[in-house]
Amino acid sequence: xxxxxxxxxxxxxxxxxxxxxxxxxxxxxxxxxxxxxxxxxxxxxxxxxxxxxxxxxxxxxxxxxxxxxxxxxxxxxxxxxxxxxxxxxxxxxxxxxxxxxxxxxxxxxxxxxxxxxxxxxxxxxxxxxxxxxxxxxxxxxxxxxxxxxxxxxxxxxxxxxxxxxxxxxxxxxxxxxxxxxxxxxxxxxxxxxxxxxxxxxxxxxxxxxxxxxxxxxxxxxxxxxxxxxxxxxxxxxxxxxxxxxxxxxxxxxxxxxxxxxxxxxxxxxxxxxxxxxxxxxxxxxxxxxxxxxxxxxxxxxxxxxxxxxxxxxxxxxxxxxxxxxxxxxxxxxxxxxxxxxxxxxxxxxxxxxxxxxxxxxxxxxxx
Amino acid sequence: xxxxxxxxxxxxxxxxxxxxxxxxxxxxxxxxxxxxxxxxxxxxxxxxxxxxxxxxxxxxxxxxxxxxxxxxxxxxxxxxxxxxxxxxxxxxxxxxxxxxxxxxxxxxxxxxxxxxxxxxxxxxxxxxxxxxxxxxxxxxxxxxxxxxxxxxxxxxxxxxxxxxxxxxxxxxxxxxxxxxxxxxxxxxxxxxxxxxxxxxxxxxxxxxxxxxxxxxxxxxxxxxxxxxxxxxxxxxxxxxxxxxxxx
Amino acid sequence: xxxxxxxxxxxxxxxxxxxxxxxxxxxxxxxxxxxxxxxxxxxxxxxxxxxxxxxxxxxxxxxxxxxxxxxxxxxxxxxxxxxxxxxxxxxxxxxxxxxxxxxxxxxxxxxxxxxxxxxxxxxxxxxxxxxxxxxxxxxxxxxxxxxxxxxxxxxxxxxxxxxxxxxxxxxxxxxxxxxxxxxxxxxxxxxxxxxxxxxxxxxxxxxxxxxxxxxxxxxxxxxxxxxxxxxxxxxxxxxxxxxxxxxxxxxxxxxxxxxxxxxxxxxxxxxxxxxxxxxxxxxxxxxxxxxxxxxxxxxxxx
Numbered sequence: 075x076x077x078x079x080x081x082x083x084x085x086x087x088x089x090x091x092x093x094x095x096x097x098x099x100x101x102x103x104x105x106x107x108x109x110x111x112x113x114x115x116x117x118x119x120x121x122x123x124x125x126x127x128x129x130x131x132x133x134x135x136x137x138x139x140x141x142x143x144x145x146x147x148x149x150x151x152x153x154x155x156x157x158x159x160x161x162x163x164x165x166x167x168x169x170x171x172x173x174x175x176x177x178x179x180x181x182x183x184x185x186x187x188x189x190x191x192x193x194x195x196x197x198x199x200x201x202x203x204x205x206x207x208x209x210x211x212x213x214x215x216x217x218x219x220x221x222x223x224x225x226x227x228x229x230x231x232x233x234x235x236x237x238x239x240x241x242x243x244x245x246x247x248x249x250x251x252x253x254x255x256x257x258x259x260x261x262x263x264x265x266x267x268x269x270x271x272x273x274x275x276x277x278x279x280x281x282x283x284x285x286x287x288x289x290x291x292x293x294x295x296x297x298x299x300x301x302x303x304x305x306x307x308x309x310x311x312x313x314x315x316x317x318x319x320x321x322x323x324x325x326x327x328x329x330x331x332x333x334x335x336x337x338x339x340x341x342x343x344x345x346x347x348x349x350x351x352x353x354x355x356x357x358x359x360x361x362x363x364x365x366x367x368x369x370x371x372x373x374x375x376x377x378x379x380x381x382x383x384x385x386x387x388x389x390x391x392x393x394x395x396x397x398x399x400x401x402x403x404x405x406x407x408x409x410x411x412x413x414x415x416x417x418x419x420x421x422x423x424x425x426x427x428x429x430x431x432x433x434x435x436x437x438x439x440x441x
Numbered sequence: 442x443x444x445x446x447x448x449x450x451x452x453x454x455x456x457x458x459x460x461x462x463x464x465x466x467x468x469x470x471x472x473x474x475x476x477x478x479x480x481x482x483x484x485x486x487x488x489x490x491x492x493x494x495x496x497x498x499x500x501x502x503x504x505x506x507x508x509x510x511x512x513x514x515x516x517x518x519x520x521x522x523x524x525x526x527x528x529x530x531x532x533x534x535x536x537x538x539x540x541x542x543x544x545x546x547x548x549x550x551x552x553x554x555x556x557x558x559x560x561x562x563x564x565x566x567x568x569x570x571x572x573x574x575x576x577x578x579x580x581x582x583x584x585x586x587x588x589x590x591x592x593x594x595x596x597x598x599x600x601x602x603x604x605x606x607x608x609x610x611x612x613x614x615x616x617x618x619x620x621x622x623x624x625x626x627x628x629x630x631x632x633x634x635x636x637x638x639x640x641x642x643x644x645x646x647x648x649x650x651x652x653x654x655x656x657x658x659x660x661x662x663x664x665x666x667x668x669x670x671x672x673x674x675x676x677x678x679x680x681x682x683x684x685x686x687x688x
Numbered sequence: 689x690x691x692x693x694x695x696x697x698x699x700x701x702x703x704x705x706x707x708x709x710x711x712x713x714x715x716x717x718x719x720x721x722x723x724x725x726x727x728x729x730x731x732x733x734x735x736x737x738x739x740x741x742x743x744x745x746x747x748x749x750x751x752x753x754x755x756x757x758x759x760x761x762x763x764x765x766x767x768x769x770x771x772x773x774x775x776x777x778x779x780x781x782x783x784x785x786x787x788x789x790x791x792x793x794x795x796x797x798x799x800x801x802x803x804x805x806x807x808x809x810x811x812x813x814x815x816x817x818x819x820x821x822x823x824x825x826x827x828x829x830x831x832x833x834x835x836x837x838x839x840x841x842x843x844x845x846x847x848x849x850x851x852x853x854x855x856x857x858x859x860x861x862x863x864x865x866x867x868x869x870x871x872x873x874x875x876x877x878x879x880x881x882x883x884x885x886x887x888x889x890x891x892x893x894x895x896x897x898x899x900x901x902x903x904x905x906x907x908x909x910x911x912x913x914x915x916x917x918x919x920x921x922x923x924x925x926x927x928x929x930x931x932x933x934x935x936x937x938x939x940x941x942x943x944x945x946x947x948x949x950x951x952x953x954x955x956x957x958x959x960x961x962x963x964x965x966x967x968x969x970x971x972x973x974x975x976x977x978x979x980x981x982x983x984x985x986x987x988x989x990x
Contacts, residue, residue, distance in 0.1 A: 223791075224989050296534070300533060314555070
């Protein structure tokens with residue numbers, strides 16, 4: 075086939091929004107800097123900053139589905155809890171009998187040697203990540219034929235049901251929960267150890283997603299978001315992309331669950347592992363606050379959300395949950411595009427988006 | 442010459458309304474086949490049956506000798522049969538280049554292809570095709586900001602990017618500026634001759650379809666009224682009656 | 689679990705007992721589900737705080753019962769109170785999300801659910817409460833055993849039936865009912881025809897809250913309420929509406945009966961603590977079944 079080309083530029087430019095801009099590098103540098111300096115400046119808040127990184131991870135992984143692919147999951151917290159339980163059970167099961175360990179209130183008299191502990195955490199996190207991904211693939215068969223509200227409700231149901239089911243499963247401690255193996259070292263050592271892992275996990279997620287969105291995958295899931303029927307009609311492997319996207323979310327969420335379980339030292343199904351009304355909703359709210367469907371939105375949203383929440387939490391005198399709900403509603407109803415989304419609308423040039431120059435006032439009329 | 446699509450005795454009713462009644466149609470490979478008929482004669486219903494948007498009540502639809510009347514839309518698309526929409530459908534939040542890149546022929550992709558970047562050849566091909574339909578200047582604009590006619594051209598270019606064997610076009614000239622129609626006819630013909638894509642076109646504009654098509658089928662009230670080459674159809678009394686309302 | 693199954697086989701009257709209980713509970717589910725179907729069908733809002741409205745209605749009854757007033761009398765109070773509450777919520781929040789995409793309404797009402805849960809928790813504490821109706825329990829000998837029917841369940845069943853009849857009559861006869869049905873079919877056409885759709889939406893949403901409030905009053909008397917129990921009721925409503933489709937009132941009633949019975953049997957076989965799991969299981973089953981059904985039409989569930 076031959077096509078007669080008119081006069082035009084010889085070089086083929088890569089699409090601007092997939093490039094790494096100087097702004098990206100500055101932002102990323104600032105965040106890495108804070109990640110390193112933060113715990114040194116505020117040693118008392120190491121745990122809080124570690125949770126901040128987990129929040130960043132939450133928002134990013136939710137955005138893979140909700141923001142980039144348009145599949146708004148209310149049940150992503152399921153993979154957090156699944157990862158937490160898989161990691162813990164692996165940590166215990168590698169060296170002792172799980173049923174025996176969980177049936178006694180103090181974790182039995184079993185003591186982990188430092189080597190056993192570190193091996194357990196490493197293998198546990200790996201299993202948590204892979205196991206959560208596999209669960210995502212399996213559940214994908216059930217939920218990816220659903221669109222819109224059915225998908226959101228179905229995933230919410232999975233998260234709620236999982237909490238109850240694990241609560242009834244005695245082998246993993248049931249509703250009473252499991253005490254986590256004790257860190258072989260000082261408290262400061264523990265918080266530093268897990269701080270590094272949390273920070274590393276969040277940054278790894280960011281870098282991975284930044285790369286992922288630059289591949290064909292990123293464009294394909296955006297297409298599914300914009301018009302899934304069209305994508306199907308064009309032959310895009312929608313099911314494949316949806317499943318992989320969810321598995322990727324689940325991979326990182328599984329790791330975060332394993333980390334959070336080890337940080338708190340005790341896990342139980344309803345409040346810690348599958349808290350759909352708290353963490354489960356936070357991850358959505360944070361992504362929306364920052365601007366869903368953007369690479370920086372979830373990160374900025376999570377940082378802002380967590381700082382505001384932690385700073386004001388104690389001043390609400392019992393009303394904090396009500397206040398939080400109100401904030402989420404206001405955010406959703408009045409400021410849906412989020413911070414980055416708003417900036418993108420206002421200053422498209424910053425994001426490398428080209429807009430046709432039109433006399434003011436005519437814009438929109440042409441549609 | 443073999444038939445790419447063979448529609449045999451297809452019937453489809455919506456409630457009590459019989460949209461297609463015992464329709465049989467052939468789309469020969471490498472040619473342009475037209476489908477005409479007054480409003481409400483069941484053209485788009487037949488299209489939707491072929492590409493898998495709804496089940497048919499009875500009959501058989503074969504594509505390259507394969508029964509596809511039970512397949513879902515994406516399975517059919519991956520066999521190499523593509524359709525454009527009467528109301529244009531593009532990804533409005535992406536720029537034109539991205540719209541083109543996402544339309545690469547997915548049926549040739551293996552699992553790990555999804556993690557690859559787009560090579561420069563594909564970008565070049567996308568730009569070539571945008572040039573072909575006359576949208577090169579607009580390539581970096583959000584496709585949602587284009588005019589309706591331009592979006593239609595973009596959708597056509599996206600379909601070409603997909604390298605389909607068969608392209609079904611639902612009223613390609615509707616809503617397009619009359620001065621641009623000649624250009625569009627020319628491009629459709631070139632898509633057929635140069636790219637070797639078989640075309641199956643619903644069209645209301647008689648001048649357009651008579652100019653392009655090798656074979657024409659005419660539907661009226663859900664039934665096949667006439668079939669033949671453009672000259673036959675133009676002189677067929679029943680077709681003239683149907684269009685003038687005497688039927 | 690197997691013991692329980694065995695018991696069901698050995699004692700047929702138990703099956704009848706569970707069936708009757710299920711039908712009585714299902715009638716109340718039908719009320720709340722009908723509200724959701726209405727809001728979903730008319731204004732395309734997926735109200736995820738449906739269960740919280742039910743629980744709020746329950747607290748009306750419980751509070752009045754605690755003041756020495758018979759909880760049955762709370763029904764009109766709850767209906768009016770919830771109607772007003774629904775109207776205010778519509779004007780404040782829902783009216784701003786009706787036009788937006790579906791996830792906005794889903795998430796906004798989810799946020800609202802959390803606000804209501806926490807508000808109730810602050811106001812009444814996290815304890816499980818029952819509104820004492822003071823009615824007695826009757827025993828009917830049957831099939832070699834005896835099934836017990838609490839009088840209150842029987843009354844609440846009658847009230848549900850009366851309420852359903854009233855709503856159907858209202859939708860068919862009254863001007864507002866006709867306007868609601870017209871709006872459900874095509875908002876734009878209704879607007880062009882001079883129907884104040886804004887008014888219709890507000891009324892529909894408020895009516896939904898009122899219906900939920902009545903259901904809640906009944907729930908608080910024959911079951912228990914607690915600030916955080918709402919989400920299960922929400923999911924029940926979604927199960928029923930998803931199974932029945934939102935334009936289908938007889939379907940909603942049948943699906944609600946079905947869910948009530950399924951829950952009673954599930955609770956008996958798997959144990960009472962698995963009740964929420966049973967509801968979620970029903971949700972997933974219904975969603976899978978809908979997908980299989982839609983696949984035959986070569987469509988996705990949306």
